[in-house]
Amino acid sequence: MEIMNRTFAIWSLVEILFIKENKSLGTALMRWLNSNFSKSIRAEYEFLRSKENPKSFDEFRPLLKQLIMRGMFTFATTLLSMEQHISAVDRLLLITLQAFPTRSGFKSNDEFEKIFFEWRQNCEYQYDCLENNKSLRNNEEDLNFYKTLFAILKGDGEIIKKESKDWKEALISTIIFVFPCLTVDNLYGEGGLINQFQFVTEEEFEDFDFFNKCLFSLFNNNLIKALSFSSNLDNWWLVSHLTDYFIKAGLINEKEDILPGAIGESDLREFYLLNYVSNFIGCSKLWKVCLDYLKFCPQFGYEYRSKIIQSIVVKDVEKLREVSDYLIKNDLTEEYFQIHKIFGTFLFKKGLVFESLIYYKEAKDVKRINMTCDLILENYFKEKYANVIKARSIFHSIENTINFFKTYFKTFPEESLKNLDSLEETDEEQKKKPYRSYQKKKEYRTAGKILMALLNSNLIKLNLMFHLILESVPLLKKTDEICFEIDEIYELMRIFEDILLDKSCLDNFFLKKEKFYENFLTEFRYYLVENLSRSVLLY
Amino acid sequence: MLHDAQLDYYGNHLATCSSDNTAKIFKVENSNQQQQQQQNQKLIANLTGHKGPVWQVAWSHPKFGNLLATCSYDSTVFIWKDPGNNGKWVKIKEHCAHSASVNSISWAPHEFGLILVCGSSDGNISVLSIKEDNEWVSSVIQNAHQIGCNSVSWAPSNIPGSLVNTSGGNVSDTMEKRFVSGGCDNLIKIWKFDDASSSWITEHTLDGHSDWVRDVAWAPSVGLSQSYIASCSQDKSVVIWVQSSSTSPWQKNDLTKELFGDVVWRCSWSPSGNILAVSSGDNKVSLWKEGIEGSWQKVGDVSDNN
Numbered sequence: 011m012e013i014m015n016r017t018f019a020i021w022s023l024v025e026i027l028f029i030k031e032n033k034s035l036g037t038a039l040m041r042w043l044n045s046n047f048s049k050s051i052r053a054e055y056e057f058l059r060s061k062e063n064p065k066s067f068d069e070f071r072p073l074l075k076q077l078i079m080r081g082m083f084t085f086a087t088t089l090l091s092m093e094q095h096i097s098a099v100d101r102l103l104l105i106t107l108q109a110f111p112t113r114s115g116f117k118s119n120d121e122f123e124k125i126f127f128e129w130r131q132n133c134e135y136q137y138d139c140l141e142n143n144k145s146l147r148n149n150e151e152d153l154n155f156y157k158t159l160f161a162i163l164k165g166d167g168e169i170i171k172k173e174s175k176d177w178k179e180a181l182i183s184t185i186i187f188v189f190p191c192l193t194v195d196n197l198y199g200e201g202g203l204i205n206q207f208q209f210v211t212e213e214e215f216e217d218f219d220f221f222n223k224c225l226f227s228l229f230n231n232n233l234i235k236a237l238s239f240s241s242n243l244d245n246w247w248l249v250s251h252l253t254d255y256f257i258k259a260g261l262i263n264e265k266e267d268i269l270p271g272a273i274g275e276s277d278l279r280e281f282y283l284l285n286y287v288s289n290f291i292g293c294s295k296l297w298k299v300c301l302d303y304l305k306f307c308p309q310f311g312y313e314y315r316s317k318i319i320q321s322i323v324v325k326d327v328e329k330l331r332e333v334s335d336y337l338i339k340n341d342l343t344e345e346y347f348q349i350h351k352i353f354g355t356f357l358f359k360k361g362l363v364f365e366s367l368i369y370y371k372e373a374k375d376v377k378r379i380n381m382t383c384d385l386i387l388e389n390y391f392k393e394k395y396a397n398v399i400k401a402r403s404i405f406h407s408i409e410n411t412i413n414f415f416k417t418y419f420k421t422f423p424e425e426s427l428k429n430l431d432s433l434e435e436t437d438e439e440q441k442k443k444p445y446r447s448y449q450k451k452k453e454y455r456t457a458g459k460i461l462m463a464l465l466n467s468n469l470i471k472l473n474l475m476f477h478l479i480l481e482s483v484p485l486l487k488k489t490d491e492i493c494f495e496i497d498e499i500y501e502l503m504r505i506f507e508d509i510l511l512d513k514s515c516l517d518n519f520f521l522k523k524e525k526f527y528e529n530f531l532t533e534f535r536y537y538l539v540e541n542l543s544r545s546v547l548l549y
Numbered sequence: 550m551l552h553d554a555q556l557d558y559y560g561n562h563l564a565t566c567s568s569d570n571t572a573k574i575f576k577v578e579n580s581n582q583q584q585q586q587q588q589n590q591k592l593i594a595n596l597t598g599h600k601g602p603v604w605q606v607a608w609s610h611p612k613f614g615n616l617l618a619t620c621s622y623d624s625t626v627f628i629w630k631d632p633g634n635n636g637k638w639v640k641i642k643e644h645c646a647h648s649a650s651v652n653s654i655s656w657a658p659h660e661f662g663l664i665l666v667c668g669s670s671d672g673n674i675s676v677l678s679i680k681e682d683n684e685w686v687s688s689v690i691q692n693a694h695q696i697g698c699n700s701v702s703w704a705p706s707n708i709p710g711s712l713v714n715t716s717g718g719n720v721s722d723t724m725e726k727r728f729v730s731g732g733c734d735n736l737i738k739i740w741k742f743d744d745a746s747s748s749w750i751t752e753h754t755l756d757g758h759s760d761w762v763r764d765v766a767w768a769p770s771v772g773l774s775q776s777y778i779a780s781c782s783q784d785k786s787v788v789i790w791v792q793s794s795s796t797s798p799w800q801k802n803d804l805t806k807e808l809f810g811d812v813v814w815r816c817s818w819s820p821s822g823n824i825l826a827v828s829s830g831d832n833k834v835s836l837w838k839e840g841i842e843g844s845w846q847k848v849g850d851v852s853d854n855n
Binding site for chain 1: 550568601602622649650670695696697733759760761783812830
């Protein structure tokens with residue numbers, strides 16, 4: 011809470027001094043002081059307000075003086091009006107306080123200045139009266155107390171400085187009562203108020219805590235020092251935002267004013283931003299915030315980006331899409347590849363080998379694609395199709411051939427479909443005709459579709475299926491065109507292996523030419539896997 | 550010093566509170582003796598327990614039983630209950646959500662249930678309510694007014710204009726939880742309960758005083774289209790804020806062109822919302838009424854003789 015209060019105090023001071031144009035610097039600073047540093051004063055005020063006769067308490071006079079010093083006139087007049095029989099001097103004080111002019115009540119500075127100096131003249135007059143008019147005081151103690159109060163009101167800089175509890179109170183009281191029309195430009199510099207009145211000596215400044223050092227540096231327009239002190243306040247984002255603001259507002263020059271930071275060639279600003287971001291790199295939910303900040307860290311931001319992207323937990327496609335969208339939107343191409351590579355590896359480790367290929371392809375990671383394809387090939391030859399099929403739940407037979415044609419085979423003419431149905435079961439060559447006609451026309455993809463349709467159509471007897479499978483070999487051998495989609499290759503694999511299980515189908519075909527048979531099987535399987543890999547990359 | 554005095558709904562009981570850390574309840578009886586009406590007050594309860602001056606008292610609507618809320622410098626709000634049959638008043642709730650003096654309290658219109666809003670010198674406003682299972686719950690609006698909140702007042706339950714609105718509709722559709730607060734930041738804030746976020750949000754901030762706002766009072770409504778809020782301030786002025794429809798902005802109207810003789814401490818509307826009573830530091834209480842042409846005219850003064 012203390013950190014937040016300090017941060018708020020620093021930011022509100024920056025707002026007053028550097029952001030907002032205030033009609034009256036004094037009023038703005040008075041509000042700042044009383045909003046941020048008046049907790050104990052307010053507690054004392056509340057305590058006295060709760061009493062029947064506040065004036066009888068020892069705390070009354072010191073508090074009244076401090077309330078007046080800080081321009082907390084409403085507090086002061088409330089306490090003064092609580093007396094049942096207000097003394098003449100208190101009434102005088104009450105009237106004087108109630109008549110205090112504030113800049114907001116006037117249209118121009120000149121008008122305000124005129125009325126303010128009239129009011130101050132009246133305070134001077136009242137101060138003189140205290141000496142001469144005995145009815146206004148009871149004793150010497152009274153006289154001194156009220157003289158001090160009126161000396162403050164009439165703008166006696168020395169008294170204000172002497173009676174102030176700290177440098178902030180002294181500085182702001184001086185502005186309120188001595189220089190009510192002071193502007194920010196008159197605050198610092200050689201002839202500025204701060205130098206002129208020496209509110210803080212060098213020794214005192216050295217003894218300040220970092221918070222007060224930071225505030226005083228802001229008042230003194232020494233922004234680099236303010237940044238430096240604020241970096242010691244354990245609030246990592248304050249200094250980053252302050253630096254950012256000062257640079258963007260042109261208050262400090264990034265190249266000239268900010269000294270090289272502690273890391274390489276990065277400047278102080280980037281160092282602070284990186285320092286800020288590094289505090290929540292570990293929190294994967296804040297990845298967007300991190301990356302947004304790193305956009306403004308040209309020197310070392312890229313290195314951090316990779317770290318952040320690696321820390322994003324992407325376990326589903328939806329999250330991947332969210333991250334990808336952000337990366338594309340921000341032209342983070344390398345990071346886009348990286349996140350796909352990470353997700354591909356995540357799937358690969360889960361055993362989803364084929365799916366991982368899709369993301370490796372998106373990541374343009376040739377090395378991983380080759381490695382995965384080799385693995386698939388190796389597994390396929392080692393365990394045939396069984397495990398591969400188990401790993402993939404997409405394997406299913408297409409029951410309704412007609413629907414298949416209609417859905418997936420838009421270019422297939424209705425006529426051919428009808429002809430296909432009307433053909434006799436024995437007329438196998440006739441059934442292959444549509445397929446061959448497309449092959450002849452070099453429309454290999456269409457030919458491949460027809461072939462698959464035939465294989466799934468139940469129109470071909472099992473013992474003749476192998477012949478049909480052989481028809482796919484020229485298509486599989488084609489290296490310049492993909493003739494089968496992923497599902498179709500799986501289907502080919504399944505049908506091929508099904509046929510192999512029923513050896514009687516093959517006996518007639520190979521006539522016990524064992525070696526040829528084995529070579530053919532190996533070769534065909536190789537073509538299948540090769541085509542599968544290519545299909546995965548294409549579709 | 551006596552800080553507040555409030556009659557209950559039927560005018561039978563008067564509650565007072567003072568700097569002696571107590572609140573007192575008097576039975577008020579009317580009697581015609583010698584053809585001259587007289588009022589007798591009989592002290593029936595002396596409520597002790599606060600550890601500082603008690604600033605305000607507030608009676609709840611009688612449908613919740615005879616409940617009295619008191620707020621004090623000791624940062625607490627107490628709710629007292631009359632058990633009936635001349636039993637002793639008992640404290641049924643201590644509300645300790647604040648870290649500084651609680652300056653003002655106000656019960657919500659009974660249609661919303663038993664809800665009490667409290668404004669404090671810690672700058673926060675708390676809203677205390679009772680659930681169906683008789684458990685008290687409270688929510689706090691942090692930093693509602695910088696330096697402190699001096700006054701709170703509930704808006705009438707019906708949306709302005711609901712009486713003259715002929716389009717019909719459900720009664721609950723025309724009810725909106727709103728209240729107004731005034732504070733040491735010289736501002737008046739109108740708060741509205743946002744059902745979506747289940748929290749209080751600032752609906753309007755009215756800036757019209759140059760010093761602390763000492764009191765705010767939302768005028769009771771009989772369902773006419775305009776809403777009125779009166780605010781009085783340390784700057785010796787009273788402002789009547791008028792909103793012509795629920796969507797239009799609040800217009801500032803000074804009660805008088807001249808300032809009052811001293812700080813204006815309290816303002817209060819008559820039950821029908823057409824007369825405003827104003828009390829100021831020069832020991833004067835005046836009554837004000839809006840003229841036909843819209844300006845406000847003093848219709849009387851209240852003195853000890855009245």
